[in-house]
Amino acid sequence: MRKKSIISMLILMLCNINIASGQCEIPNGNFDNFSPITNGSFVNILPDSWTESQIINNFPRTFFGRGFFNKYEEDDAVNGVALKLKRSHVEEDNMQTMSKGYIHYPCDQIPNKLRGKYKLRGAGNYGEFSVVDTLKIVVKFSTLENPVELGELELSEDDVIQIEGNKKVLNLTAETQVFQEFELDLEDLIDVPSDFVSIHLILKQGDFGSTGLPLSFNFSEAVLDDLEFIYEPSLILEENKKNEVNIWPNPTNDILHLNSKEELTSISLYDLSGRLVKNQNINYELDTSIDLSGYSAGIYFLHITGIDNKQDVFKITKN
Structure with a gap:
């Protein structure tokens, strides 16, 4: 119990949040607010309240000025601004197999749904092989007694570390250049205890069709906008x-x-x-x-x- 309490305190300090009560509005869920962040000799524009995986993105951010979170500014975004996701790459021929970011904050009233809009461009085709990347959105509810682990926030969901516990997962693979709405049903979790919620945004590398060989020379990108938790009228x-x-x-x-x-x-x-x-x-x-x-x-x-x-x-x- 003492170990879990210490972990909980560390996560609270990392996320710079205080325990609150009531409906769980997603901070900067419309991605209207971005701030400049200095990494090495580069100044990057990153979304307020959200966190890039430091383990995955720190090196490409510091030395190449490239990472997972990017600012999207086009007329088709709700307020002209949205969040652009790029699977991080160190060099043009050296891609990360997965990249992610997340938000973690207090939430003790579980909503019915997560709703938002997305666009996705997969890594594409290579000869006869079709390569499909996955935009994965994971919502997890946790408590002070059973907190989300730092490894879950920073590294999951790769082939080794998975998000455990009270979670729901949405996998999006269909390419679209026009914003499409999505919903993730959270009804099954309404009765579970919750002190916090974490929302994980992941772009995971696809394979060469049925060969299982990973793609290593291209990258995918997605755009997310207008994320919100939905509470039914009742x-x-x-x-x-x-x-x-x-x-x-x-x-x-x-x-x-x-x-x-x-x-x-x-x-x-x-x-x-x-x-x-x-x-x-x-x-x-x-x-x-x-x-x-x-x-x-x-x-x-x-x-x-x-x-x-x-x-x-x-x-x-x-x-």
Whole structure:
């Protein structure tokens, strides 16, 4: 436990972040903000909040001024700016088989989906052999007790180090010169514990068709724009409570108590799929309770309606 705590503290310091709560908006997910970074004699323009793999990219950045993250400035980007990814190369005939970057930050409310836009140019063909590179996007949720490892952030997913734990992976191989939308479904992870999320962006070298021989004289590139986590309407918890309702205990094993400063008219309970599992009318009372003892353990959303149809939504955990 002590070793994991130390690792967690190191990752927090490396990422320069503080633990926060609530929905997990992706920092600089639209890639509008870039800053100059000096590497050796080169000044590179890199996206704010995101990190290139130092192990993979430090040498080509320092000595050749080339790396994985690049600024894309074209009219087809949402705000005229996006993130361009290039599989790093040291010399024109010496390519990295994989290159990656990532972001790691606090997140304790797991979203339903990751959505974004991409373009991809694979490494191309060589004679009769078709070579396909993969743009891989991995989303992993971790906790202080079971943190993401530094090796996962810096080196995965090559043929040796893989990202483990609560993750979802999207592999994109179809070439497109026009931005296409993509979605990565995260529904299966809604109930897992989470303190942090890491998003891994990887370009992995393709092979010569069925020969298994790696490509070594060309490189692929991709463009990403407008990354965002999507929360379904039933999962959106309102920040400004209209009815000033207090709920306790939460999490609960059975009885959930409610107290409001304004009269309540009804309460409705929904499960994660959005299915109504309980509806209870209230005769303009300020205090009431709801019995959850007969319901399965998990996450629910309690919709509370007051006078003038004011409504609040609360996330409830049933043990």
